[in-house]
Amino acid sequence: MKTQRFGIAAVSGAVLSGSLLMSAPALAQQPWSFSANIGAVSNYIWRGVTQTGDQAAIQGGIDVGHESGFYAGTWASNIDWDEGGSEDVVGIVPVDPNTGLPMTDADGNYIVEGVTSGSDPASPNYELDFYAGFSGAINDDVSYDIGAIYYAYPDGRESDFAEISLSGSFKWFTLGVAYTVYGENDDGLFDDGDLYYFGGADFALPYDFGLSLRAGYYQFENDDVVVGSVTDTSGNVIDLTESANYWHYGASITREAGDFGTFGLNWDQNNGDQEVGYDTDPKIWVSWSKEF
Structure with a gap:
């Protein structure tokens, strides 16, 4: 399983990171348009979970769009899923009632009732995304987006994954x-x-301010995460599991500042199981982004 994405570890709404949706770049009058973006955040939040251990990130990307509605691009950010390369074992070693000795498995290793904590030495240091899709409008109020995105972590353990997505918008709501x-x-x-x-929902406010609301639910195909173990009377080790599925929600207030870019004040939170590794504390973070 990924680190936070848990203590386990694309681009619209208020800022370049931590958003619910990936949207096509704005199109100019020519058939093709090209743009680049750069941003800085005090905490990279992705679907309600920090990707930087509550630390800052520098982010940026390049986009291309066509008047037909086709778009494609790439985006990158530094990440930090852990803080070192060691692993500690927390728990107790049960005693065999027949021998009075600590219980071991078939290989002679102590059986530990508890959980492991620490960090993975193969944790990646940056994320590199590639995406493409097609967006269009049925009328002035209704639009849609069909997209695909590949999340790559080139310098770490095998963590890459790819998604396809479908979304629809009516006025302010998506x-x-x-x-x-x-x-x-x-x-x-x-x-x-x-x-x-x-x-999500996006609202324009007076004086170039904007308000964005977001929420999401992650339903994992393999959602059971081992959080500990117990030993039955026969000496069999039984894993204890909890579901990794979770809700998250958040809001952003942004301010357009012309050539100085867009500034944001953001809040995110999730309700994941803390035994799995989720940090459920509210996250308040600031952001800045600019498109060229």
């Missing part, structure tokens, strides 16, 4: 779903079959 079609974390989180449901 609803959609993303489906994971490929994942390198076999039989774990962010593998084939995961579903992510999302919704």
